[in-house]
Amino acid sequence: MNMDILGFFQDHMEALPLYEAFEENLLQTVENVHIKVQKSQISFYNRHLFACVSFLQVRKKKACPLRFLVITLGLDHPLSSPRVDAATSPYPGRWTHHILISDMSEIDEELISWVKEAALFSDSK
Numbered sequence: 001m002n003m004d005i006l007g008f009f010q011d012h013m014e015a016l017p018l019y020e021a022f023e024e025n026l027l028q029t030v031e032n033v034h035i036k037v038q039k040s041q042i043s044f045y046n047r048h049l050f051a052c053v054s055f056l057q058v059r060k061k062k063a064c065p066l067r068f069l070v071i072t073l074g075l076d077h078p079l080s081s082p083r084v085d086a087a088t089s090p091y092p093g094r095w096t097h098h099i100l101i102s103d104m105s106e107i108d109e110e111l112i113s114w115v116k117e118a119a120l121f122s123d124s125k
Contacts, residue, residue, distance in 0.1 A: 004037035012055060014067040019053055021107050022071065026051070029112050030119040041072075050074060050122035051115055058085040058098045065102040071111065073097045073118040083110070 009016045019042070026044060027033055034045040041054040056070040070085075078087050078095045083106075086098040097114075101107060 002035075002037070005042065008037050008042060015055075015069050018067065018069050018101060018104065018107070021104055022053065022069065022101070025107055025112050026115055029116050033119075044119075046119055046123045048122040048125050050118040056098060058100055064100070068100050068102040071099045071101060071115075073099070073114055074122060075114070075118055076121050079114065081110075 005019070006016075009019065023035075030044075030046065030050075032046055036043045036045065041052040041056075043049055044051040044053075050073070052072045054070050054072065055068075056072070057064070058070055073096070075095050075097065076093055078089070079097050083099055084097050085100050088096050090096060099111065099114075101111070
């Protein structure tokens with residue numbers, strides 16, 4: 001495990017297994033991924049940023065589970081799913097989606113298909 005990633009999870013060690021499962025699935029699905037650990041997020045790039053993991057507050061604190069991650073994806077269209085906690089269009093033709101996950105079962109085919117779609121969208125830019 002990368003020491004920068006461990007440092008990112010220093011105050012959120014309970015979420016580290018979620019991250020490890022997400023990263024493993026992402027790397028099995030998307031080729032040529034570069035991972036950049038920053039203070040507030042872990043970013044995933046191919047040619048451009050296509051996904052990131054953070055602890056962004058997308059729900060009221062009372063509605064947040066103790067263990068969670070927020071997966072952020074960029075797509076060319078809005079996702080219509082109850083799993084999406086927030087979606088914004090920062091500019092025409094781009095939608096940013098925030099998806100809170102708190103259980104391993106949420107790292108499923110649907111989520112990974114969105115990640116793959118985000119990677120393809122990013123790579124086409």
